[in-house]
Amino acid sequence: MKYTVLIYEREADFKARTDETRKGAYWGAYRAYTLALQEAGVMIGGAGLEPPHMATTVRQQHGQRQVQDGPFAEAKEQLGGYYVIEVPDLDKALEWAARCPAASTGAVEVRPNLSM
């Protein structure tokens, strides 16, 4: 089954990406994780996302386009990226999700992809 692993990060994690003392550890962890997914042959795709202050939210209401600065919901943890993986079942997906660096600092959500 295909699952999407959604990475939710805190403000501090987003800052770690560019912080001189912490960025080495931050990117190193994600590089290692991505490599592990690839080597296990389970990775299908994914992307890292710019921080929430780079987000723009659009709604089309009554034929009017409403554009808003920022992510669609204010929350302590924000979407920071995602992986799409293919594994036999939820337990395997959760196993991989638990290894994701964000699982220890923020939260990781696992959702089965719709089969189409």
Place this chain on the structure above:
Amino acid sequence: MDAHQAAELAARASYGRLVAYLASRWRDLARAEDALGDSLVAALETWPRTGVPGKPEAWLLTAARRHLVDGARHTKVEAAALADLRLVVDEAHEAMSAEAVFPDERLKLLFTCAHPAIDEAARTPLMLQTVLGLDAARIASAFLVAPAAMGQRLVRVKAKIRGAGIRFAIPEPPELPARLEAVLEAIYAAYGSGWEDVAGGDPRRRGLAEEAIWLGRLVVGLLPDEPEARGLLALMLHCEARRGARRSLGGAYVPLTQQDIGLWSRPMIEEAEEILADAARSGRPGRFQLEAAIQSAHAQRAVTGRTDWDAIALLYEGLLRCAPTIGARVGHAAALGELRGAEAGLAALEAIPADAVKAYQPYWALRAHLLKTLRRSEQAEQAYDRAMALSEDAAVREFLADQAAR
């Protein structure tokens, strides 16, 4: 157990085995249950009259077959799913003729129901429905939920099992203890729900305690090396042994320490003791074994004529170390109250955070009793009022009112 009950147990056992078999190969619990449709109902009607058939699973599958064909005709099941289903059903038939004993996958099913990805509130109801074939309305009333809401909850959970790809399997060793605990806790919750209905007057909860014990036996049978599974079974049997003594002939509540030991079931106590002794031999104590040991200490009154509060207080201390629940803390306070006096019991009670016991009836009943013993009448009266307000059972309310008035 009469012939009717024996037939019902056999029907539920075979049904559970068949659902577990179909679901673990087909990964679709809702459809497996649908497929077996009315075959359990038919068995529950027929077997008490005719006796349990030689191959009960084969009987159920044959009874279900007609339902399957009807279902297909009404195109409830898509063509692809139907082909899968036929395959699984054929496999089941093969298994029935090839093997002397039909494969028992019920433990897998129980563990699947206890998966952490499943809504916690739905785990016990799901086990009762899938493994015992209890209907949603009956489960709903036992858990004091509207039947429609319970039905929806169960449908949602089964959709998640299929949609999220939850595996039908016994978890790997690192995860096994936590999942086993969830299975045991769910069974204990079902037992508790049946136990509350002490008078047996609530048809909604009728039989739930027996069914929980049955699930407990099943887990012990399937995982004989797990001492906690034995601990839970011993605990439930000890409690069940006292069912007949918990009310007077007139229906009045009788507290444990005043129960007539002649009304306790000796065979059940003996079985509980044996099971607990088996568990203890593993040298791996745990929460349920300790709780069973506490009940075993109470049962000793039938032999020695007195309650050994020293032993009970010690066992509660052990229990508090591995499972510091509110129930255990209140139980510990009660034992201290008996052992060292009401002052000590009250001090232990007051160490429990007030927020945690706002709606916990046993806390208020014990507090009232201890305050009364200490002649702090005004506070005792308030505590009695609170305990009565939190009691669901009229007999318990009357007992408390009577105590308060003394």
